[in-house]
Amino acid sequence: MWRGLMRRWQRPNLRFTSWLIGILIGLAVVTGSRRLKAQDFLEPTTPAPPAPEGIEQAVVAKYWQLGRPRGFLAWTLEAGYAYVKPKFAAGYGQPYWSFVGVDAHPLISISQAGSYFGLSAALPGLTFRFGARYVYPFKSTFLIPRDSYTQLDTSLDEGPRADYLAWEAELGVTRPLWAGSVFGVVTGYRVELAAQDFFLYEESLRVVIKPPYVWRARLGYLLSLGAKGAIRVGPTAEVVGLPQRKDYVVRGGVVASVAINAHLEAQASLIPVLSSPDNLGRKGGDFGQLGVRFRWATQSTPDPARVRAFRLSRKSETPDS
């Protein structure tokens, strides 16, 4: 077994993937400490793992579409400067494409720790999840109610520690359109355990809310470029509703992705705030989120019947065949 592992280790592709993931996780994990925030170089633009972008199915590789339906364990890792979001899932179906299952992930970032557990299901072009997320910030406290907040206001130590539980439900839709995909995602949160009469800076959606409710609706288009469509770029816009504050946050920007292979993609987003009751600076939007997403699942051998069908469809599309 050891020799087999060593032989595999000699493969440059394997070594590179391992190194890169190890480096990114290592960098991200060692930043996951409250005290480390004192380090000058650890003030990333993405203080916490961002909420799902909604492009997950739009960028998924054909490899996963052709997978056999089976019971599976799956692992997704999103890592960047300086956060890491490993996600574990178990279910039945074709992972990342059409399945039912449960998923869980710890939240590790420079500003908070926590965990998420929930149910998820997907059909091609349609995803749904429901679960609970517990967040334990290292330093943030609940906020004294104000009409408007600045970034400094959210850094004041003026209330109890802002740990909370959020019930989340999310519906995502992806459809092919011209040379790309149109995607939309609607998310609703109900925040529990919040201190009464305090507001909260919600690090996932990057807004100040008056608990318990907040929702988000995002719509975007991802243009697929190149012979194999590995490069994606497109506009996106979202509205975050703050029902108890009777206000909205509007953001708009660009998301981009480069598919390295069926498992790994580099991703970036720049989604600044266009309209908001607050002035949170970089804490109010996705500024320069740069990172990778790695997908893996057990027994991901393609299904021969699906491959045959796909092959025949390819042949019929070819004019000279």
Next chain:
Amino acid sequence: MRALVLAGCLPGLLGASLWARQATGQSQAGATPEKTAVRSPAGPQPRRKSVDELMGELLTSDEPDDDLAWLYSDEDYEPSDLTGKPLPVPALPERGEGSPRTWDPRWRRFTTGNYVLTITAWGFAMGGILLPVVPGRWSHSNEFDERVHRTLSIEDYPKGQWARDLSDLLLSTTVTFPLLFDSLIVAYWYRTSPDVAGQTALITTETLGVAAALQSMTSAITNRARPYVRNCGDLLPENLEDCNGRKPYRSFFSGHTTLSFAAAGVTCALHAQHDLFGDSAADAVACAANLLSAGTVGMMRIVGDQHFASDVLVGAGVGLAAGFGVPYLLHYAPSGSADENSVAVSLVPTSNGIGVGGTF
């Protein structure tokens, strides 16, 4: 402790990744004779074919040279049916389109000594937080710093938020550039040179670690107060996060500037050595853009009232020294007797730690 966590974390993650690749590699290895032989039961009775065998037959039966090789390899990418037909843009790069890059045998590969150095350096970088804060150790400033401060800094702390945000944004971009763009996208994806990509990613991590360690330990020992600290409890509320804990006393020297210049330096070194963009002018632009970005980070740290000019200048110097010094001294300086005029430094693990040797 942090070093131990890091040291324990990386091999585990590498192992997990190996395991992952071993499992996903089934589709590639499925039709090999060895695997079939192992799975075939002895005896004449017919048996059900495995999925791997069916795949092997299917993909090698009639048209083995079609364009569907990616189906039995997970190393390529094709979009799913949820994407419309991609728009071909000839000007954009494609996977494997670039000419591959090879590791010159005269250069030094990342070895055990480099792993030890990298992990130790990041351990020191994180370990700076364990040193106690001594608020009054260095609270004065010199005339040069004060003059630059009066000229450039926005003393109204909330109004300087944009400068601090910009420095954070550019720091993220500059630090991730050599890892995400140069190593992953250009070397690994575009040039299909995984060996070079792995080496460049590791060299970048090593360089950033050395720079971060120097900055972290120095700032923790010197305990210099940041420029805005004089306003805490006066113009700034005492319960502001920036006025409490260690952060107010980590001014010398600037971590943002150090890491940005280290990343820019290593980017320049990688482009110079590997000709990553395949065009000397384009490689020079990549180097210059990153240096410009690092310079802007330093400037914004002064404008945002986070550092004095001397903090930024020393940070830039240390960052550049690490950014160019680590790659060239430890890796790209020709080794052996190939060049009699060369200078080379080697790291050798010893029973007491790391030894440094060299040829001159």
